[in-house]
Amino acid sequence: MILVTGATGNVGRNVVEQLLAAGQQVRALTRDPDRASLPPGAEVVRGDLSEPGTLPPALQGVTAAFLYAVPGTAPAFLKAAKDAGVRRVVLLSSIAVDDDAEVQPNPIAALHAVIEDTIEESGLERTFIRPGAFATNAYQWQGQVKTGDVVRLPFGQAATAPIHEADIAAVGVQALISDGHDGARYQLTGPRSLTLSDQVRIVGEAAGRPLRLEEVPPEVARQAMIQRVPEEIVDTLMDLQARSVGREALVTHTVEKVTGRPARTFAQWAADHADDFR
Ligand SMILES: NC(=O)c1ccc[n+]([C@@H]2O[C@H](COP(=O)([O-])OP(=O)(O)OC[C@H]3O[C@@H](n4cnc5c(N)ncnc54)[C@H](OP(=O)(O)O)[C@@H]3O)[C@@H](O)[C@H]2O)c1
Incomplete structure (x- = not known):
């Protein structure tokens, strides 16, 4: 039996589906089973990492x-996991973690690094999945796309290599069900560096109408974001x-190395989710 936490999230939902497709027994943890709408093949349990x-x-x-990764919850989870006889843990971490830094460069890196360290100390078999920017970050524009043809953002020429959540999940599934991944720290990205302007245009192409990015001052965007995300x-x-x-984003080929299939493009992601933007 494989337990998937974060099972209702972008990545976890794909992990559940792909494990089931691989013939595995899956238990999906959620704080609210009534709202989870997970595939019928999965055993859904109520649980809270906190x-x-x-x-x-x-x-x-x-x-x-x-x-x-829920801050502050790893020690109790790992103790319970060891007591239950779990042998292997695969963590959804972040590319922000810097193995060479004495002090992690930012709070996102620090949050994940602490959990990685706790898993390492547990002595369990472990794999750290460290993705860069998710393609699903484009959902932040969903409201603007549905109500107009312009997406207002700062830093239109900032570049990321957005990764499809199904590819992050596919690497996670390999680490869960096959040997040879113990100790790995997989930095995952999509196949191409794209500016935010490019990404907006590609979402428009998938949705079937022209979309363009219009730059707004960073402070305007910051004020809007701090309403819903910690400052x-x-x-x-x-x-x-x-x-x-003005910089190319890092592109790794780890998805293909681990899964045997090239990482999906952002255009593929946009096509898969086009209805969410119509
Ligand atoms: N967005 C990016 O560009 C990016 C890049 C690198 C790394 N990451 C990392 O990836 C993760 C986000 O993944 P995602 O997009 O798949 O997540 P998501 O869609 O935001 O879903 C969050 C999941 O976490 C579960 N959850 C939250 N608190 C919980 C708790 N106390 N106990 C049990 N489950 C809890 C939720 O389950 P229920 O609500 O059903 O309980 C839900 O399944 C974060 O750790 C983020 O730092 C993100």
Whole structure:
């Protein structure tokens, strides 16, 4: 039995689907089973990583777990996992983690690095999946796309190599079900560096109408974002974007190396999700 936490999220949902397609027994953890709408083949359990008492039933009979990074929850999760006989943990981490830094460069990196360290200390078999920018970040424009032909953002010439959530999941699934990934730290990206302006245009092409990015001052975007995202995370994200203006984003080929299939393009992602932007 494989436990998937974060199972209702962009990546976790794909992990559940791909494990089922590979013939695995899957238990999906969510804080709200009534709203989860997970595939019927998965056993859905109520659990909260912040409530350790909910974990032992979720971990019973589990041999490998896909872990979503919730700050402060790793020690209790790993203790419960070891008690239950889990042998392997695959963490959804972040490319922001810097192995060479004495102090992690930003709060996003620090959050994931602490959890990676705790897993390492646990002695369990472990794989750290470290994706760069998700293609799903384009959902932040969904409201603007549905109501107009212009997406207002700062840093239109900032570049990322957006990765399809199905590719992140595919690497996670390999690490869960096959040998040879213990200790790996997989930096994952999409196949191509694209500016945010390019990405807006590509979403428009998939949705069937011309879309363009119009730059707004960073402070305007910052004020809008801090309504829904913690301020230090907003500042980290704005800083990363500002520094990626006019630079090619890092592209790795790890998805293909691990799964045997090239990473999906952003155009493929936009086509897969075109209805969400109509
Ligand atoms: N966006 C990016 O560009 C990017 C890049 C690199 C890394 N990342 C990392 O990837 C992760 C986001 O992945 P995602 O987009 O797949 O997630 P998501 O769609 O935001 O979903 C969040 C998931 O976490 C679960 N969750 C939250 N708190 C929980 C708790 N206390 N106990 C149990 N489950 C909990 C939710 O489950 P329920 O609500 O069903 O309980 C849900 O399934 C983050 O760690 C982020 O730092 C993101």
